[in-house]
Amino acid sequence: MGSIDYERIRQIGTISESSRGWTKQLNLISWNGRSPKFDLRDWAPDNTKMGKGMTLTLDELKALKDLLNQMHELNETV
Amino acid sequence: MGSIDYERIRQIGTISESSRGWTKQLNLISWNGRSPKFDLRDWAPDNTKMGKGMTLTLDELKALKDLLNQMHELNETV
Structure with a gap:
C-alpha cells in the first residue's frame, strides 16, 4: 500500500451527479506536490x-x- | 481473466499524441454489445x-x- 498526496488547487465545475451522490468533476489538482494538472474524475x-x-x-x-x-x-436546443 | 468486446461506432477525434504514439481519443463505443457511450481514453x-x-x-x-x-x-489566442 502507498499513499498519494493531492491538493485541490481549483474546482472548475461538476458535470454530473449519480443517484448515490458521486459527482464527476473537472478540477485543477496537484499530485504529490508536482505542478497542477487538469483532472476529470x-x-x-x-x-x-x-x-x-x-x-x-x-x-x-x-x-x-x-x-x-x-x-x-x-x-441541439430543446 | 475475462474479455471485453467493444465496437468503435464512431471516431470523433484525437486530442493529443504522446512521443510513444499513444493517442488520447474521444470515441463513441459500444461495450459488450450494449448501447454506445462516449469514451475519452x-x-x-x-x-x-x-x-x-x-x-x-x-x-x-x-x-x-x-x-x-x-x-x-x-x-487565449496566440
Whole structure:
C-alpha cells in the first residue's frame, strides 16, 4: 500500500451527479506536490474518495473543447 | 481473466499524441454489445491496446462543453 498526496488547487465545475451522490468533476489538482494538472474524475460525496478519471493538459482541454464545439448532437436546443 | 468486446461506432477525434504514439481519443463505443457511450481514453498505436479513460454520457459532454467554454485560459489566442 502507498499513499498519494493531492491538493485541490481549483474546482472548475461538476458535470454530473449519480443517484448515490458521486459527482464527476473537472478540477485543477496537484499530485504529490508536482505542478497542477487538469483532472476529470468521479468523487464520492464530500470528496472523501476518488474514483476513476484522467489527468489532462491545457492543450488537451483546448483540443477537447474544439471537438465538443464541432459535435452537432451537443448543439441541439430543446 | 475475462474479455471485453467493444465496437468503435464512431471516431470523433484525437486530442493529443504522446512521443510513444499513444493517442488520447474521444470515441463513441459500444461495450459488450450494449448501447454506445462516449469514451475519452488513451489508445496505443494502431488502436491495439487501450489505456486509462472514462465513459461519458451525452449530458455529461454537454456540461463539459459549457465548462470548457467558460474557462478563460482556453480562450487565449496566440
